[in-house]
Amino acid sequence: MRVWAKSLLVIGIALCGLTAQAQTSDLVSKTAFRVCADPANAPMSDRDENGFENRLAELFAAQLELPVQYEWYPMSTGFIRNTLRANKCDVVIGYAQGHEMVLNTNHYFTSAYTLVTKRDGAIADVDTLSDARLQGLHLGVVAGSPPATHLARNGLIADARAYNLVVDRRHESPIPDMLNDLNTGEIDGALIWGPIAGPLVKADYPDLQVTPLVKETMPPRLFFRITMGVRQGEKVWQRQLNSLIRRNQTEINTILSDAGVPLINDMGTGLLELEQ
Missing domain, CATH: 3.40.190.10 (Periplasmic binding protein-like II)
Known part of the structure; x- marks a missing residue:
């Protein structure tokens, strides 16, 4: 009896996990690559879609075979609450690694x-x-x-x-x-x-x-790893974006370098050597 009850408990926990995962994944749009972005944040993003984050969004949308759809909101107090957490969009293209307001993907620069x-x-x-x-x-x-x-x-x-x-x-x-x-x-x-x-x-x-400024040794550090930000709990979506980052890193570097973004190595000690 105890074994049977224990088995039911394990199965129940597993089913709850699958249900939660399905519910979380269902929040991500299947018809558009929905981006949370600032409409006046050049050179990163703007409503005319001329920023380098706009070009990164286009790259990822193309890989997913989806159109880009923007939810515009000023990058100030309430940005995450009124965009990502409100389920009006599914990804912030540029977010510093380690910030608790979002679930970070792997860093891409x-x-x-x-x-x-x-x-x-x-x-x-x-x-x-x-x-x-x-x-x-x-x-x-x-x-x-x-x-x-x-x-x-x-x-x-x-x-x-x-x-x-x-x-x-x-x-x-x-x-x-x-x-x-x-x-x-x-x-x-x-x-x-x-x-x-x-x-x-x-x-x-x-x-x-x-x-x-890659030669400073005293805190606070002056270099940061940049990720994409998704909603907390969206592990399936996070893994999908991680896969896209890994497979398209050369193209990502090219977009950033062409825009003029200074790219440095992961340790923050020198410029990144780009593949020719």
């Missing part, structure tokens, strides 16, 4: 914060924030971002110019503002997340250059 300078300027070859040549200079930094801590440690924060962290890009654009200030000489350098800095500089600022 690693990048770092960068120092953007004038190409022919006096600090064009600076690649660490401890370089003495930065003393007394005005560096732009996004308030609250990891580079701000490094500026404080190196005695650079008093002369720095802060730009807003969380904004609605439909109304405010702190990173382009920072690059424009650098271009006109109002600041001497800009500390910007590489996947934003690289494409913007490549597209619109020929006199500027982007140097990934």
